[in-house]
Each structure stands twice: as structure tokens, then as C-alpha cells.
Amino acid sequence: MKKSIRISLKISLLALSLCGASTALYAESEKSTTISPWAYKQLNKAEQLIAKQEYAKARTRLEKVLAEVKKNSYAQAIALRSLGAVYALENKHQKATSLLEQALATQALNAEQQQEALLNLGQLYMAIEHYKNAVAILEPWLVKQPDTTNTQVRVLLANAYAQLKQYRKALPYIEHVIKHAKKPKASWLQLNLALYYELENYPQAAIVLRRLISLYPDNKDYWQQLTSIYQQLQQYERALTINNLAYNKGFLASEPEIIQLFNLFLYNKQPYQAASLLARELDAGRVKSTAKNWELLASAWTTAREYTHAINALEQASTLHDKGDLYLQLGRIHVEQEKWQDAVVAIKKALKKGGLKQTEEAYILLGISYFESGQLKSARSAFDNAMKYAKTRKSAQQWLKFISSDVSS
Template sequence: MRNYIHQGLKVVLIILGLLTVIPAQAADEKVPPISPWLYKQLTKAEKLISSQAYPQARKKLEKIIPELKNKSYEQALALRSLASVYALENNYIRAAKLLEQCLATQTLPEQQQQQALLNLGQLYIASEQYQKAIKVLQPWVQKNPKSVDQQILVLLANAYTQLKQYRTALPYIEQAIKLSKKPRESWFQLNLALHYELGNYSAAARILKKLVANYPDKKAYWLQLATVYQQLSQFKQALIIQDLAYKKGYLQTETQILQLFNLYIYNKQPYQAANLLSKELDSQRVKKSSAHWELLANAWTNAREYKQAITALEKASALNKKGRLYLQLARIHVEQEHWHNAIKAINKALSKGELKNPGEAYILLGMSLYETKQLSAAKSAFQKARKYKKTRKSATQWLNYMENSNTQA
């Protein structure tokens, strides 16, 4: 949140830096006179400030203040000028204390009083005294509704945000955006952050859509918008945004690419998912691991592209310590009636071992051997499958079928 506050400081420095010997007043407002001597001293101080000779200006003002009558209008002017010097030197705490002393004289005409109160509120923000800033700025906004500009509303929103009063901060930043013909990017960012804190993801999505439209080259907004859509379970919209971000070159990491892959799968677009992952495995932005080859195989399988699925699953199987993936490969070969290939895959699966259901492997092996006329070996495979509870019934049926076939022959 510090970025928003520092942008607000520019206003502080502009207001406090543009000093005049006698501040402007309303036409019907009477201003107490000041002595020619003080006029001359303040003019010299102003010239030093204009030339950025802040230490010299500070010393001059600190020298003349003790010579002025206590709680006088002249003292108030000098204190106000000194406060501006400290603000320009980034000593906001000291500047705020001097402005407090200025206001404590109670000698400023109403217009100057209101301007000084506004400056004080800004200095409190700058010095991270947020509760004090609110106590000054909120009454000021209520008293000067026609004079309130967007920046003051933003400062109030920041103060409440820093105090974690997010719901109170929200109307101020939204009013500032509404009143501005061209709101600043940082205002939208603060508005977005508040909605995040409050869990208002629908509102966050609306703001992010504006940010994406206004700043299309900033990839963070694209990624945030896709994430918000997922939080809202609007997975189709999330896919559209992620896909556009990918085409713009904003998805660079393995995690981001796999998120897009998963969105394709969730939205029942396995062919697009497989094409994406295949391309990124080739480019090595996605690691060529067993798990990733398995993801690709499953996507090709769902897309009914079995040739590509087999190729991917062979690579996944070779990299996996267990036999599970070779068994999965065997299932595809059996479905495609590629019996010899199925036999090879099943033997590799059994060789690697650690299968959750070894009986299934022996059933598939027996079927494949039977189809290739290797009847003795098929019978042996079914006998092994009969040893496992889950496949005992199926293995027995196959053995009975083979025995009846031989008897009839």
C-alpha cells in the first residue's frame, strides 16, 4: 500500500512548496496585516526554497520565529513556512508538528485554516499517522464538499486501508474513480486490493477487466483476472483469458502452462490441451517427467488420438519406477487389438512390479496370449490371475472357456 501513499505525497509537496508571503484569501475574508520586516524575511525564505536551498531557508525561519509574538498571525505564517521546508526535506513528522503549532495559534482566517488542516492531514498520511489523518481529513471533507478533489478521497481511502478498515475505505476510492475523467492506475489497484481483502471477487473481476482493457501489456492483470474467474468457478471465462494471455506470451513458467492445460481439460477440450502440452514438452518449458508424459497421454486418450497417446505413455512408462503406466499402456493396446504390443507392455509392467491389482495384468496377458494362439502360456497367465481375489472369477471363466473349447475341438 506504500505506493499509493507516496503518490499522495506529491500533492503535499506541491501545496506546501508553493508558498506566498501572504496566502490567498476569499474576497470577503479579512487578513491580518504583517510587518514590512516579516514580509522581507519571508520573501527571502521563499527565494531560498525556490532555489532548493532548504537548510538555509530552515535556519532563517528558525531564527526569526522566536522574535515574533507568541500565538500571533505572523508567528502562524512563519511556522507554516517552516513546516513546508521540513516537508520538502521529507521530514514529515517535524513538518506536522510545526503545522499543529501553526493551527494552535487560532489566528488563521477561515480559508487559510482549512488549507492548513488539509496540509496537516496529508502530512499525517506521509508520516504514517493514519488515525490522526482521518480525524483531520474526514471532517475537512464534510465541511468542504465542493472543494474535495479526488486525491483527498484517495488519501482517506489509503488511511483507512492502512488501519485495515477496508469496508470504510472502499467508498472513498470508488468516489474518487467516479469523479475522475481519467482515474490513475494506482487508484484502480487500491480499489482492487480492497475488494480482494473483502472477498468481493465479482467486483474484483470487473476492475481487472478495466485494467486489462486500459493496460493490455501488463501481464499481471491477465493472470489475476484468470485466477479470479476460477475463484468464481467461471472456468470458461478463465480459459478465454488464460488462452489470450498465452498467445500474448505472458505464460512463461511451467506452473502457468499446466494451469492452462488443466483449464482446457476441465472445459472438455482435450485435443487443445494435448497440443499445448506436447508443444511445451518439446520446447522444454515443461519438464519431461513421467507425470507430465502421463498427463499428455491421458489428454490424447480423451481426444481419441490413440497413436499419440501410446507414444506419450511409452515415454511416461519408461521414466516411472513402477509398472502402473505400462499396464495402462497395455489397456490401450488391448482396446486397439494390438495383441503383441500388449504382451510386451504387460510383461514390462509385471517386471517393474508394485501393481495395485496384479491380477488384472495377468487377465490382460492371458487374453492377449490367447488371441495370438499361445494357448499354453495363456492358460498359465489365467491360472496366476485366479490367485487374486479381484480377478478369480474372471480367470476361472476364461479357463473354463478354454477347456470347453479344447473338448469341443
């Protein structure tokens, strides 16, 4: 939110500084009796120096005027205001603020100049982050103005209240500006969005983000934020739609972004689409070829009942994994598919690689695979190993008994 304040102030203060001196001189011509010819000449020269960006010389001339004119006079007010404009142009906002306060304190400015100076002072308070003072100046100023838009002031007030963490008070000002604009600036909508975030009003935040996307469709951040909002609202189907559109537009290029879309497909019970995405990105190299990622792919293919693809993915994962667990998982799939010899090969690799969390299960599955492929001696050896584990002892005994009875018969 601070960024949007800075952007608006840069424009506002520049306009204030450039117009300050000339406004003063036009006023002087209407009140020639209140400013001496000498003071008028000095102010006119100061204005010319400001136009040439010779600020140091302009300051010197204005300070000379201030040393000569009467206290609380119209000439003093104009000189103070012009000097404040010079300091504002030099981004010395604290000094500019002090000078403009002094100019207003003279009470010598006419009504129009008074309102103009108050507006400038409100802007300067924003620049020096005195937000309470800015609100105290700009709100009454806005009430007195006949113009129903006053875009700049409303944006300043919205920013001031946002900085004061009074988000509900900020909303009407920024929403008024957006409502009356043909094409709202991105910074206005971003502030509107930030306010809804702060208020945890995520449905309204989603509305603002959809408008940002419609106006600025090439901004990747808006797509990602809208995806996050829909996830926050547990509207996962919408989150998937937006995230997939962002992917198709080429906005999702990093591995975490692609994995997020992969997970959204899975959450929305679209495992085939999830697996197709991940397989494509593994081949393209945008997702790293790691055991973890190949295991994710294998799981998605398995859920989609694409077992051939799942087996291929698990084989890739198994070769990259430092333990045998993935070979064991591959063995399970082969057992389910009744591919007994393939199961034997995978499970033996799992046992050889070691580090298994379920070694006992590996021996049981290996024994079953040997038995089903007619290798009874190897089956007995596998079940004998399974007997060593409490969890599989009973099952192994039953298999050994079954093998013995089957052979004797």
C-alpha cells in the first residue's frame, strides 16, 4: 500500500511546486497595494529561476524577500508559499511542510489561495508520513469542494487511512474513484484489493482481482493471487480453472507453480490431467527429474488406472531413490497386475538396495510371486525370511504350510 502512496505523491507534489510561484504573482496583480513593486520584482525573478530549475538561486531571492517584508503580510505569505514550493521540488518535504504551515498561519491568503495551500499541505503531510494530519486537512477540504470527483484527494485519503490501518474508512474513497473512472488505474485497484485482504473479505477481493485480470490480462501476479483467493475460499474448481488458464498463457514456468497446478488437478479428481501435466513438464525439464517428482507422477498415473505409465514412472523414481522403498512399491503394482516375474525382479532390487520401511512385506510379496511363478524353493526361502518378523510370521507360516501340503498332494 505504501508504494501506491508514493506514486501518487510524486505527481501531486511536482504539480504543486511548479504552480506555486506563478499563482502567487497572479494574485499579486489583483492586490497591487499589498505587495510593493520591489517585492513583486523579486518574486517574479524567483519564479523565473524556479522554471529554470535554479533552486538555490530562487531560495536566496525568496529569503531576501522574507527578510524585508512585514510579518503576517500578504507578501510574507506568498514568499513563504513559494519558498515551500522550491523545497518540495528538491524533495525536502519536511522543510516545505514547515514553510507552508507558516504561510497559512499568516491568514493573509485569500479564500481561493487558502484552499489551494491546504490541499498542498495535505499532500506534504502524506509525503512526510504524517497521515493523521493529512486526514485532518484533506477531509474538510474535500467537503468544501463542489467537484464530485476530486480523484487525487480521494486517493490520498484512501492511502492515508490505509496507512493508519483504518481500512473500512479507506474503502469508500478508493471505491468512489474506481466507480467514476472509465479505466481505473492499476494502483487504485491494487489498493482496493489490499484493503479487502486486510479486512479478510476474500469474496470481494476475488471480484477486484477478476477486474484487474480483465483490464491487465498479461499480469501474472493477478492470476496467481486469484488462484490463491479461490483456494482460501475453498473454491477449488475455480482455483483450478484460473490456474490452468494461467498455465496455458505461459505464466507458470517454475517447478513450484507447476506442482501447484498438478495438485489442483488431483484435488479436483482429475488424475489423468495431473499426470499428463507432470509428465510433459518432466520431459521439458521445467520440473526436475528427482525421485520425489517421478513418484508423484507414478501415484497420479496409478490413480488414473494407467498402470503401464505408472510402472514406467516408478522405475524412473526407483533408480533415483537412495532406498529400496520405491522398488517395493513397483513390486506391489506388478503383484496387483499378476506380473509375477516382474514383481520378483522389482522386489529383489528393493531388498538389495535396502533401507526398507516394510522389509517383512517385501519377503511376503516375494514369496507369493515366486510361488505363483512356480519357483517353490525360492518361495520357501522368502517365506522363511518373513518368519523372522512378528508382523508377517503368521502369514508366512500359513504359506509354508500351504506349499508343503500342495507339494505332498
